[in-house]
Amino acid sequence: MCILFIARDQRKDFPLIIAANRDEFHARPAKASHIWSSHPPIFAGKDLKAGGTWMGVTRSGRIAALTNIRQPGKERQDAKTRGELVVDYLTSRSSDLQFQTALKKRREKYNGFNLLHGTWRDLQVYNNETDGLSSVDPGIHGLSNGALNDPWPKVSRGVSALSQYCSQSDRLSEDALFSLLKDNTEAPDSALPDTGVSKEWEKRLSPIFIQSEEYGTRASTLILVNRNGNASWSERTYNNQGRVIDQVTAHFQFV
Template identity: 45%
Template sequence: MCLMAFAWQVGDHPLTLLGNRDEFHARPTRAADFWTEEGLADLLAGKDLKAGGTWLGVTRSQRFAALTNIRAPGAAAAPRSRGCLALNYLAGAAAPGDYLQQLAAEAEQYGGFNLIVGDASELWYFNSLDQHAKQVGPGVYGLSNGNLDSGWPKQRALRDGLAAEPDGDPAALLELLADSRIYPDAQLPGTGIRLELERALSAAFIVGEEYGTRASTLLRLGRGGGLNFVERRYGPMGVMLGASNWEIS
């Protein structure tokens, strides 16, 4: 993913997470569903069919993971796909903190990334640049292609929108991810890309012929178990291709 906000231990749910996955439209992808691969029947997630991993997923036991890349123009290609970082946690049994502590030793094998992993009782965050695993306390947070709560305008707007209604109706919360406004130049981060591209990527919902928002997702955990997972899928120029909704008790 390239943008997310999550309310952790706020309101009536352990977790409410909103996220947009921005990607080239030509990259092969499987829509979110329960996986049929051996040993992964409890995993609900989309799948990157090029490298085999995922950007956001959850299991029936409320084990969850979500990933964003860190923008680093000109960086050399990494030997391993970042999508495996989320998948390996979801497919395993390690406690969230233990998983990230183990990950620190091999983080340099991946491109720059932010990763959150957790379950109904713990949420941990890892940024590959500082290589420090951090347990996250109750609150509402935003994350894009920089640091946690770095203040990028689209990140701040999504976080504040979720903070206003952390227990809000899923359809209304998903509309926060449909915000396609471009922010003024003075508010844009400086990430080393040309200004024209920085402007285009400043929108929460990116519309483009070759690259743009491919999926908008809401993940919500229930306090007594169960979850709600909603995915809306998009094609070139933001055309909606379909939607799926799972409510598991």
């Protein structure tokens, strides 16, 4: 998962909205969201190469999602797969504090990551590069391949669009939120961040929705939770031409 937009307590009807894109090489095999047989069972997609996932939920109301921190000069080939962190949190029987304490102790075993985790009422982001924990307070937030709310052009663009939508739309529309995630506007050269990749790649990675032959946005996911804890999960999977090739929907009653 490479970009998430989160609206917390910005609408009375839906106190939590998460709109997220997963960006990955198209050759990397993956399975669309489904119920896993783990205990407790989780609902998530699956990375068929390493066995982890980028985003998932449980019926008890736990939510977790992962973004990688872009740091090409510091990537270690022997690092553990970051996708296991989402699975670990969703299947953990520990409290959040216990989980976070254990996570801090093993943070150096992974390449850079942000882990969004918690319940639909209380979400936090852990960044292993800074060893920092940030609360997702009421408001509109963006998380990409830097720290929470880093003002990268695509983060700022998505936060602005979601903020405007939440304040002006009488009725929540999944199509409108998917359109937000399909924004392929590239940032101008003067606004590109410097994350250690070439300018060509910075440009290619600068839109909310990335499309290229070998790498791009593989899936868009919406998690919408209403004030009664009724949650819906909607996912669209794309090919390397940006066309929808699969759709998954699910509904949960969170505790």
